[in-house]
Amino acid sequence: MAITIPGIDDLLAAHDRIRPFVHRTPLVTCETLDRMTGAELVFKCENLQKVGAFKYRGATSAVQSLDDATAARGVATHSSGNHAQALSLAARTRGIPAYVVMPTSAPAVKRDAVAGYGAEIIPCEPTLQAREETLARVVADTGAHFVHPYDDPRVIAGQGTAALELFEDAGPLDAVITPVGGGGLLSGTAIAAVHRAPGCRVYAAEPEGADDAARSLAGGVLVPSVDPDTICDGLLTSLSERTFAIIRAHVTGIVTVSDDAVVQALRLVYERMKLVVEPSAVVGLAALLTRREAVAGRRIGVVFSGGNVDLSRPWF
Amino acid sequence: MAITIPGIDDLLAAHDRIRPFVHRTPLVTCETLDRMTGAELVFKCENLQKVGAFKYRGATSAVQSLDDATAARGVATHSSGNHAQALSLAARTRGIPAYVVMPTSAPAVKRDAVAGYGAEIIPCEPTLQAREETLARVVADTGAHFVHPYDDPRVIAGQGTAALELFEDAGPLDAVITPVGGGGLLSGTAIAAVHRAPGCRVYAAEPEGADDAARSLAGGVLVPSVDPDTICDGLLTSLSERTFAIIRAHVTGIVTVSDDAVVQALRLVYERMKLVVEPSAVVGLAALLTRREAVAGRRIGVVFSGGNVDLSRPWF
The missing domain is CATH 3.40.50.1100 (Rossmann fold)
Known part of the structure; x- marks a missing residue:
């Protein structure tokens, strides 16, 4: 069966359609995190989106x-x-x-x-x-x-609008990194990058305890998520054939991070950036913090996907 | 002894002096809080300032x-x-x-x-x-x-630059409200308002357990802060003769809020705005939330003064 994949025209149409209803979320920078990674990081704050998430x-x-x-x-x-x-x-x-x-x-x-x-x-x-x-x-x-959470061309096009704004507002980037669960945000971001930031590589991060996307991309075969175990409760789902097709075509790499690295990244974002983010949102930052040698000297867009978190959870 | 009080020229000079070194912090709005207060609130996010505070x-x-x-x-x-x-x-x-x-x-x-x-x-x-x-x-x-924390014309002029930016970026406001401890932020804000937003009334909020500024303004005599008891650890100090003189001249009112109201406001800011703020920062919002009848229909600037908080504290 043929799969409908959205194109850049679909992303631009989605952006026009949703513009009256969504926040154009701010970009934020942090000198401390730049110093820790050796990179120049530009954060797209979808935790400040309505309902607290890019969704x-x-x-x-x-x-x-x-x-x-x-x-x-x-x-x-x-x-x-x-x-x-x-x-x-x-x-x-x-x-x-x-x-x-x-x-x-x-x-x-x-x-x-x-x-x-x-x-x-x-x-x-x-x-x-x-x-x-x-x-x-x-x-x-x-x-x-x-309306499926991610296996829907209109949904993917909508998620890609965060990256459209990032590329418009941040200027040239060497790379962009997002979390990956079902792949809606990642595949939308990849489509935006191919057409709006051709020199910008697209990466994703996911928890070690839910690494189905990394294994799927590495093996070239869609591997479902089975018994995921991570504090990143937004990243438990599997890719769909549709999001996997887009990711295979356009994503350079998917890296995995431990829950411990996620907690450390969470703490840095709360303490240094004064932003409330959910664990799933910081897997990309956790990946950069643990791969300093690979990212130093680069200018990297990092999507904070959401901020819906149970404040009574004892992470700190 | 004569007291030196900064004027608007001093604030503008301070702004030029510090501009290369400080963040021009963003304004943020929140539909939920607008609905809860009946007002239109514009938050100046000094919690996102370097070192996490307007200081x-x-x-x-x-x-x-x-x-x-x-x-x-x-x-x-x-x-x-x-x-x-x-x-x-x-x-x-x-x-x-x-x-x-x-x-x-x-x-x-x-x-x-x-x-x-x-x-x-x-x-x-x-x-x-x-x-x-x-x-x-x-x-x-x-x-x-x-360098005194607040009893210094150069410090007061610097603190007033947050309000200069607020008035420039937010458009017309009916009122502005800040926390008050020693009075540096409040008096700087008052000087900015008089000259840059003449129709805008200036209010402050402070905790019931450290209400020396409210009592001083109400009684017309500087009352020192004695044995303050509040979770708002940034608001324990007393006004100085200098900040009191400015506040008496230009501040319409100082309202007090309970620590319980502060915790409720904190929770709303974390959950709804996804911002990390310290207890002292939200006394103004707590005041608005508990005075809906007085603020409904107004457009109000609210200064979030800082975000330096011990994340292990069990507020929630």
Whole structure:
């Protein structure tokens, strides 16, 4: 079956579509981190995006692309993470219903966040099968339009708009690095780079305990994520055939980092940059901090993907 | 004795003097907080300033105003807070020594921060008398120039530059609110407002457990801070005659907030704005959140004064 891959025109169209609804997030620099890595780092702060994550770009891109009749029936997804919050707010902003299938095991703080954006939560058993069956039933009952967290060209195009802004605002970069979970942010970034920053290499980072993307890229075969074990709760999912195809074509390398390195990077960002970020957001910085010899002298864009974190977690 | 009060020319000169060395910190907005207060809030993020606090403006203003011969002998202060870090980095940036008198009771994290900026730490007993005597001895021994944390026209002019930027970048404001401890930030802000935003009222907030500024303004007599008790460790000091004179002339009101209200405001800033701020920084926001009826419909500038916080503290 043919796979639809978004092009640069799709990213530019998505950017026009979402511009009235999303923050153009700031770039931030930090002398301490430049000194520690020997590189010149430019951070794109998607933790300061609405709902606290880049996911709001992709969700808004999808929701705003629907025709009125489709939109009126609402949108649906199965997620307990940032995509659920993002889709809920994107739907509310368009004035349409959102249905979120969420396992009964999801923490109350996540349920509350989604409910706070006005979505209807449909509980299900905490298995993949129950989740998919429940979603299918919701879609059949309501006529809602399913928006996948990453395996969707409109979502990928939306996520790529963060890199469009980075390249416009930062000037020339030798490389850009993002986290990789399902690959929506990474593949959108790669498409943006190929067309808007041709000399800029694209890298990703992921936790050692969820290294399916690194193994997939290294082996040339899509390896699913099985029993991931990491504090980076936004990076547990597997690539799709679509995101893997884009990543194989355009991504130079995927590096893995330990959870200890993630905690150290988190602490530096809180203490030195005064920014709240979630563990998943700093895998790229953790990768740079542990590979000083490879990055010294380079000018590197680093995407902080989100800042939705349980403040009572004892990381420090 | 006559008191020297800086004017708008001094603020503009300070701004020119410090511009190469300080961050022009960003303004940030937050729909959730606008909804909660009914106001339109514009936050000036001095937590993102170098050394994590507006204090770097005043310290740099003072250090960069010294003639070469005076500067060469170094600068000195007694402080265990943000001013000590700020003066240390300002001195290092100019390539001169800094001497910081610090009580032996100061936490290691604060000593390490000052030492990390290259200052020499001179320990003293944790009493005001020991602190002043030790400072006098250091100044006599080294010829270093004493830079007070707030009772200094060059420092006040430097702190006022944050408000100059706020008024330039935010457009018209009905009011501005800052924390008040010794009054350096507040009096600098007031001078900036009088000349650069004549329609804008100036307010301050302070903790109930250190409400000397509110009582001083209400009673018209300078009341010293005695046995302050609050988590806002940057707001324990008393006004000086100089800052009190400026505040009496130009500040409309000083409101007090409970430590509980401070913790609630802290949590909102971390969760909703994804910014690391220190307790002292959010007294202004806490004041607005608890006075919705008074602030609804207004456009208000809020200065986040700093972000230097011990991440292991169990506030949440």
